[in-house]
Amino acid sequence: MSVDKKSRVPFYAQLIDIIIDKISTGELKEYDRLPSERELCDMYGISRTTIRQAMIELENEGYIYKEHGKGTFVAPQTYTQSLRKVYSFSEEMKKLGKKPVSDVISFNIVQASSKVARRLELEEEEEVYEIIRLRLADDEPIMYETTYLPGQLFPGLTKRELETNTMYDLLRSKYKTSISHAQERFKAVSVSAKEASYLHEKEGAPAMEIERIASAGDRPIEYTTTVARGNKYVYTIELS
Amino acid sequence: MSVDKKSRVPFYAQLIDIIIDKISTGELKEYDRLPSERELCDMYGISRTTIRQAMIELENEGYIYKEHGKGTFVAPQTYTQSLRKVYSFSEEMKKLGKKPVSDVISFNIVQASSKVARRLELEEEEEVYEIIRLRLADDEPIMYETTYLPGQLFPGLTKRELETNTMYDLLRSKYKTSISHAQERFKAVSVSAKEASYLHEKEGAPAMEIERIASAGDRPIEYTTTVARGNKYVYTIELS
DNA sequence: CAGATAGTGTTGTCATTACCAGTTATATTA
DNA sequence: TAATATAACTGGTAATGACAACACTATCTG
Incomplete structure (x- = not known):
């Protein structure tokens, strides 16, 4: 050549x-x-x-x-997320030959804020799990995720379970609940100082903020806010 | 100096x-x-x-x-020509009760760069239309769009036509070509100095970059790069 | 007068040479 | 041994010279 x-x-x-x-x-x-x-x-x-x-x-x-x-x-490949169907971070990364890891940064039961309550169609101050996870691919931090799950629907959920299973697997096996559809909202933001430290980025670096509301039937069961590094993650969608 | x-x-x-x-x-x-x-x-x-x-x-x-x-x-700075309405952008904006406007900033026939040629599956230096538009909602700039169309497929395309029709309407009526499918890529970026000036943002502000390749059959016929203000544009999708 | 031609000015491509500014490995020195 | 200098890399900046490709204009030629 x-x-x-x-x-x-x-x-x-x-x-x-x-x-x-x-x-x-x-x-x-x-x-x-x-x-x-x-x-x-x-x-x-x-x-x-x-x-x-x-x-x-x-x-x-x-x-x-x-x-x-x-x-x-x-240059490292940017991770491409197809939007055709409901996806799982773990599955997508495996397809790309990457080792997916989720560090559970915090796991708490809290009272739903008004925002979270609206998203999950709950009463304000109902109990929800607040799970903050850092998602890594081959040990490189990619996304900072905050997930809310209604406490009533998933009693007895533990941090340990989350660390050893993917969340969707867990909901399916332990609670016989699986996602039927989801809505996502994409927005470009600058990373906050806290997110920056987790993502190994500078404060103010470009990032994608994804709000996801996943439902089983017509009942919302998951509300997640994800901050994904702008230079590491690309979403693609096929329209027809 | x-x-x-x-x-x-x-x-x-x-x-x-x-x-x-x-x-x-x-x-x-x-x-x-x-x-x-x-x-x-x-x-x-x-x-x-x-x-x-x-x-x-x-x-x-x-x-x-x-x-x-x-x-x-x-390079031309501002160029105010209003379009009546444009495809999905206007639909989305109307749903939100906004008045959609598109300014055609420039309309030129240029030789395809290697990047554009690859996206449109052309030979380098083949002629392509380069159309730069600024999209506004209620007179507020939202997106900065650069579109490339293969010159061979759409001979005699004029700026005037583009200003009085939506692009997809025009391709359909004049060239009997309609989009069968498209692929879009989303990525978070920081706005450049030039984009910043059009979008009334500060350089480095968060923005969404959307790359779109639209095809008729298996032939790519449109390549568009959109930079959308992070604090003004949200993309929503339903997954199932 | 119309068309071809030559000349001049423009950006595009490329080679060669030189030195600067970071990084890393190696050799030197205390 | 551990710290320090040195040498040998890397990419970054810059000057100079040459010719090609393209655009325009003036001039020659039929």
Whole structure:
């Protein structure tokens, strides 16, 4: 694979295609280091000016990132969430070959705030579980989730159970309840200081806020607010 | 106004600031021609390499545009043309009791960049329409949209037509083409300087970036990138 | 007069060279 | 051994020169 010196296509454009191809075929994997600019010069017999022109475009398109003094690397894939159906973080991550982990940061029974009560169609001050979890993929924090479940529907839920099962599995096996549909609201926000510390981001970094209300039949049984790192998570949807 | 050779700030970055300043103070107006690259070399006493580096960044940020063989020009700033109504954006806004308006900021035929070519499955440098629109609800800017359509598929498309019809209506009536399906990608980002000015936001404010590839059959016919204000736009979806 | 041609100015591509600024490994030194 | 300097990498900035591709204008030519 080399540049065609006789082609009318500029060398830098040819090189871009070559690199993209190597990334998409898996020959280059995320976080892999590319050859240094000077090495690429020798490999393809073109000048560093041209190599850099290609690298800069690849960086702008998000394929690679550079670290001064260290090298140039393949950018990590962003996680893509299909919106066609109700999904589970654990399932999606497994599909991508990532090890999904959920740290339960806090697990409490609290009185529903007016906002939570409205979402779950409860009376204010009814008891709800408040579960805060940090979601990681291959040990990298991706999402900060706050979930509310009506206490009445799921008596005897414990933190330990949540740590050893996925939530939806648990609701299904222990309470014979499964999600029939859900509504989600997406919004772009800046991460708060607290979220930032969990997500290893700077305060104010872009993030997606997702509000989810999941129902079994016509009864809402879960209200979750998720803050997902903007540079790590992408949602896709097929419309027809 | 000149570059400071002793400063630690790179020359090209200083030049970028100088040009942006001239544009924002009105010293350079939209469509004005900038001095040629070689003239800028003499004016500021720096090399063409450096001048070009600044120009390329300014172009990427949308402050200027270049025409091969002719020169470099200040990109149009505001362009107020109201559309009657547009597809789902207007539907959504009407539901919310808002008056939807779209401003066509620019309408050009350009050569497809490698990125656009990939999305639309075209050869690089094939002609595409580039349509930039600002979408408003109750006169408040909400979204900044850049749409690409393959030139070959829609010969003779004019800005005027776009201003008097919704885009999808137009494709259907004039070209007998209708969207069979689409894919959308959502991602949280920070707004760039240019987007910020259109959206009346501060640079770096949270925003949702939506990439949409719409197809007729298995042929992609539209590629749109939308930047929506984080605090003004919420996307809702029903999952089952 | 109409069309071809040459000339000039523009941005686009590319090579070469040089040095600066971070990072890391290695060798040196206390 | 542990701290420190050094060397050898990395990408970042910059100058210079050359030619190609494109746009326009003036001039020549039929």
